[in-house]
Amino acid sequence: MSELTDAVREGRVQDIPGLVKPLGAADRKTELAALKELRKELGRWSWDRWRERRRAGLALIVAGAGCHTGAAATASWIGAREMREGFRLPHAELLDLLAERDPDWLGNVAHRLAGRASTAQMDYPLIEGLVRLSGCEIPATDAFVHGWAEAMPSHGRLLPALRADPLVRTMVPRLFETAELPAPVGWYGDAEEPHHWPTALTVLAEEGVVERSLLVKCTIARLLRGGRPGEAAFFLNLLRRLGLTADEEREHLADWIGMAADGSSTVAGHAQGVLGGLALAGGLPVRSLADMSRSVLFRPEKKLVRAQLVLLGKVLRADSGSAGELLPVVAEAFGHEDTAVQERALKLVGSRLSAVGAEVRAELTLAAGALSPVHRARAAEVFGELPAEPEPVPYEEILPPVPVPAHLAPAPAGIAELVEEVVALVVSREEVTSFERALDGLVRHAYRDRAALADALKDALADRWWLDGESEKGRDRRFSRLPHGLEVVAASICERVSVTALWNTRARAAVRQSCAHTVLNGVTEARLWEAAYLLRTRPLPFLLATPTWETGALDADVLVERLSEYERLCAAPAPVDFAQALLRVRRDAHPEAVRAAAALGTSEAGRLAAWLSGDGTALPALDSGPEHRRPDADAPAGEGRHWLESVTGRVGAVRERLAIHREFPPAFRWLGSPVRPVGSGCHHWTGSESVHWPAVLPEDRETLAGWLLPKVAACAEEDQRGGSWWLPALAESGGPAGAGLHRGVAYGLGARHPDDRLSAVDALLVLAARGDLDAPLLGRELAGLVASGAVKPKRLADAARTAAATGACATVWSVLAPALPALLAETGPARPGLGEVLSVAAECVERSGARGGIPGLAEWAGRGSTSRLAAQAARLLAALRQGGDQTMAH
Structure with missing residues (x-):
């Protein structure tokens, strides 16, 4: 121990420079070795010491930077994220300590730090100070530019700060070259605000601080490149404030044409306006106008298309000699998907047809064959006799291939393969099939050789919090709240969570009168806690509930075979595992499977036989209820929420069934109790939904649809996003496709955001391909939702056109x-x-x-x-x- 390491442990950052500066090279080398050991120790401190670790980490960065001699090693030490933990560096102390170094060395460190994309933006004050001390070239990395922009003050102090900044001439052009615009640059609400970036840059150009021509060129190049809508708004605002002259607009003619063809709607609209002004002023060649029009007339934005036709009409009135070149371009709009656009184009061609020769007229007449049948009579009046319509090709409906259920692959046979899959799931838990295979694999391999599996998991997951640094009490507390996916099972295999904690969590009763978030997530969590507990007490040979199909469904004969193998091994089925297996088993079981289950003679096999034959315990949550009325046509859209909460008999109030409470573990007692739908007053955030839900009830999609309906309804009524993710999954699931699922599709077709509408379209097409679509029912639901105001016709039209x-x-x-x-x-x-x-x-x-x-x-x-x-x-x-x-x- 030394005075320096003591100061680091105590987090006394301000004392570090005074302790390091007097040290010679040999002493710094000795201290550095101690600091490296302290760095390792710091990583093992538990999370309950986070404040102490944060202070010590920042002090350690300063001390280590002063003791290192190489520029690369120093930059690597300063940028180490595990010591910083996301906090800004104490740059004043670092600059004080490093100021004594050689300028070339300082410049080398500055450029290395600027090249670290993960930390350079946050480290701008330090890097700028190193650049100033060394006199080196300014780093040109995106992160450094973002850091510079963030360091600028806001509101009335921005322009003075930019004027006084010695880096401004270099950094302003770099703003236009970064992959993304720095966030503070686009933070302005009023386009005329005098103290925001567009205005400030314009003033700098007027004062000669920044070259105007360079600013114009960079702005146009950035608009041509494209980007996020917010970024386009910034550059368009800057361009308007710069006030380009006619000469500057003509200089960038090719750029405007490119923007009009491929730019975003707002960018294309601006470019179209510039080109229109040039065209009417005689500054745009007819050939260029024709090329631009070919692109614009087939853009999806009808506003741009109409504006282009209006522009072409004005040019044709001003210069009748251009008709021979422009009318064939207008005629290309005869094939536009919008018949209103076709009508406008036909009127424009008809008004100028006399200005063209016979050859062009023949070309236009031939193009008229692309017009919709509704316009053919008018076209015949304009052109005379039209070409004969081609023999119609017999219509053939194209639907997606009927989804073929895929068998779930067996659990990984080797420990190495299993551990690799577990590691992947720890990083991303969104793959249901891999989750089921890995969970079953952990159970199987732990049954055979838990010690070998534990060794492999410890090596592969060495950086996980429950293997490194967390106290036993902390681990138990965190795993008792959430299983963290497969991690609780892996932690149990490695004996990093106590059996007592697993028992207490496993035995915890489910919350009554809860929402669907809780009950559906609770099933998956209960399975994980149960498996983790039994691995340490009475290991299972394998899981009964592992699906045989990727949808989550389980074949009855497979479950019978598994129960038979359990009996042979004298293994007792786990309650949660068996309950999930019952919910997953396919209801179309062959009578042979029912008889085979009854013949086994065990209590679980008997319950399975009764379940398959319909003689078992009734489950109110899965029973079909009476059909409820749709909302009144004159009811406000918001009243649909109250209707949704009682839309199906499955979701409404149902008396608790004592038999269910006797036969099912706590995590499944919601089967006999009312369950509020997702979004119906629950505390969960949007995005708490799980891809595991369809696999919990793979044969009861109507139940899930009833619970999930409010979320997709909110996508239509309240313009929320992401609530229709479940529609395609349920379209491919089992069980009847009734009013709940069709109503969900109806809401999805009227959702605010295109991604949600696309999910509904996918579900619609899958239902049609499988023969599960009740088109009259869906049509009536759509009519009711449009009448109530819940679904806007324009959104419905967009979804229908996509389908x-x-x-x-x-x-x-x-x-x-x-x-x-x-x-x-x-x-x-x-x-x-x-x-x-x-x-x-x-x-x-x-x-x-x-x-x-x-x-x-x-x-x-x-x-x-x-x-x-x-x-x-x-x-x-x-x-x-x-x-x-x-x-x-x-």
Whole structure:
């Protein structure tokens, strides 16, 4: 022990420079060896000493930096994250201690620290100080630039600070080269705020502190490169504040065209405006305008498409000689998916058709063949005789392949392979199949040779908190709260959690009247705690509940075989393991399996036989309840929440069944008690959902749908994100697909965020491919949700168009057809977006050749209005009547 190590242990950072400076090279070498040992010791301190360890760690960094001689070793020591634990360095003490070193050495350390992406941003004050002391070149790493931006003050102090900063000329251009814009640079709410970065940079350019031409060039290059929406907003604001001249705009002509073609919506809109101004001023060649228009006219943003057609119309009016080159570009929009865009393009071509020669006219007439049937009559008036329509290709519905259930691979046969899989799951616990295989593998190998398995796990998981530094009391406390996935089983095998703690946790009763988060997570947690406990008391030869299918389902004959093997080995089934096996066993068992289970003669086999035959204990949570009404059409959207809490008989209040409490362990007693749905007043955060849930009840997807419904409903009603993740999984699960699942799909199709809508589309297509889709039911649910305001028609149209684009037009129409009568029958103004729904419906009918009638459609089509709703109603009506004069239902 020395005075220096004592100061480090006590965390006296301010004393370290005074203790190190007087030391010679030999003494520093000796102290460094002691400091390295102290570093190892520090890593073994338990978490309950975290304050002491934090102070000692920072002191250790300063002391070690002063005792090292090599630049590389010094930088590595300073950047060591396990000593810093995410805290900022004491840079004043470090600079004081290192200032005596050679300038080249200081510059070397500065550049090495700047190259450490994980810490350089936080270490900016130290690196800047080293650069200042050494006079070396400024580091150009992204992290250093981010650190510089974060070091700048905000509000009224920003501009003076930038003016006075000697690094500003070098660092401002680097802002535009980083992979991501530093967060403080984009923190401004008001685009006209005088004390934020866009304004400050503009002022610096006006004052000559930063070269204006360089700022313009870098801003345009960054917009062309693309990036996050927030970053684009910053650069667009900066560009507008710079106020480019006409000459500067013409200088970057190719960049504007690239942005208009491939930029984000806002960037493309700005570029389109710049190019439009140049075109009308004669500064944009017709050939360039034509090239730009070809790209813009097929962008998904209808606002940009309409604006481009308007621009082309203005150019054609100003310069009729450009018609020969521009009208063929306009005609390319005849094939646009939006019939309103087709109509605009047709009107524009018709108004300027006289300005082109016979060759161009023939080209335009040929292009008119791509128009929707609803526009062919008008096209015939414009062009005269149109080319004959090609013989229609018989429509073929394209659905995804029916998901083929995959067998779950057996548990890893060797310890090395098993340990590798366990390590992967410790890092990421999101793979259900690997989890089930690894859990069964741990049980099997521990049964055979627990000592060998423990040795392998200790080597592979040496850095885990329960193997290094944590006290026994701390480990027991943490594992009693949560099993941390497979870690509690691995810790039990390595004897790093006490049997007493596992017994107390395993015996803990489930919380009554709880939410689905608790009960579903509780099953997985109870399985882990039980396995961890039994590994130390009476090891199981294997698990009964390990699925035979990747969905989580378990074949009845396999479970019978496992029970038979248990009987042969005189092994008693574990209660939680057997209860989970019952919930997973497939209900379509062959009578032979029932008879084989009954013939075994054990109590568990008897329960299995009764379960499969329907003679066992009734489970209210899994029973079908009476169908509840949908929300009233005039009910506010928020009232859907109260309806959802009682939407299925499974979720409603049910009397507790004493038999269930006798036959099932505490983690499963929710089967006889009311369970609140996820999101129904529970305390769990969004994102607490688990991919393990579908595997808990793989044969009861309606039960899960009832519990999870409020989350996907919130995606539509409250614009939340991520609540529809379970829809595709349940579409592939077993059991009836009833009102709960279809209602969940309906809410998902109207979700706010595209990812959630895509999950619902996937579920819809899988249900259709499996023959589980009840299209009239889903259509009625959609109509009710739209009428209540829970689902917005525009979102529904987007989801339906996505599904139809896969080739499932007939499926989409089968869902929309029963929804449309109620939507069209509403009194008062039409709902915004309903025209988009009719557009998708018309497209599906045109492609699939569906026929029939929709009540109320003819009235909307016959109103003579120029609205999109009336136009698409007429289009759908014509498509339904195509091929024959059929009487429409009214």
